[in-house]
Amino acid sequence: MQDNETKESEFQHSAPPTAETGNAIPTSEVPSAFDAPAPQPGEMKSRGKKSWAKRHPWLRRMGIAFLIVAGVVLASLVVFRFVNPPITTVMVIEKLRGETLQRRWVPIEKISPHMRLAVIASEDGNFCRHHGVDWAAVRQVLESAKNLEPERGASTIPMQVAKNIYLWDFRSYLRKALEVPLAYAIVTLWPKERVLEVYLNIAQFGPGLFGVEAASRKYFRKPASALTQREAVLLATTLPKPKVRNPARPNRTHRVVANAVQKRLPYIAKRADCVLNP
Template structure:
């Protein structure tokens, strides 16, 4: 073969894709033991990880609804990427920082599980196919369950249960509506926002999230069914 290294690269990419798909299938049934973001926190930042996995049924519906209202209002209606939101954000600003507003819950799960924190066009490009694959293989309740258990809520602090106990001294199942919206509003910047001692800005964001709850409740049937 004229270029045997091309064949090696293609084979390596094929193995990588198969491994990724295999792990996505596995994590449909098995809880991920650790994520890329957790490894970054532990190995690079030197943080002690604090987390405690709980099933979706043990996470307050207040938090489930608040996170969808804050992070991904069309969660139950898209297939990994909310293209309408992407177009809206791109029209508003032609910068990478603006794309955060169009990041869906599946895209954030993809980032947390497999990628890295630092924003880049490469990371965004990888998030899209990973989010699509996750949405095809997982159910929406499983997607939200994984997200709420791997999302970062502070230095070394991961998952709704650990965050609820840290900030409010109670399990995630007992969160009030206001506590839930404060936790949800802190997700875009968890290292600087403290839900237990909210700044004026965080309270304003939480107020906006709380006003969306009645409307979002009509669109979140995929994870709020009794």
């Protein structure tokens, strides 16, 4: 009997503490979810990034695609600073339309000063003063639109170079938005003389007809270096509507526009020193 009591006493002392034995369990020994180590700030940030990327994979792909395209464009602009563009998107579009391309590249030294001045007077009077975009002209266009005045353009020569090389020839707000950063990049990477040289060699003067040399030979049977002032003005004022206007046989509207541009030449000559006196 005594042995049984001794064993029972030993069992009670050796048994784990429970509510029945009346022994309280120390709180510090109870495992808790709050005892897990807190994630470090860097770990939480990385988890957030991973979850965001998983939730929006298409945004990540678009970002990568944008960076690749931007890199290719910038690299090509650096190359085109020294190498003539072999073809442009506008030329490709014309080719797809079934037109036979006519073009002949000439350096700016072989383009008549009359032509250089005429195209600035017609297309971009502040060419030597702005850095790619003529915001004063943009404001004038917006004011004209508010007053329901006839539509007028505000595209600078660098913007038109961007359009011809990389974009498309039909109008859209998207194209205009893309022209702005491209124009700034072009003016940053190229001197103004190079900008004008490229423009005069890739601008469209008629269906499938690109470059002032090809246009001069087709319409006036002479090289671009031999253009007179009037011939240069007629060619320059063909650029806004190359598929409608014919500089060799200008209609009444074309002659009126050409006369207005020709009257501006003395004034523009004072502002075109970046290409007339390089």
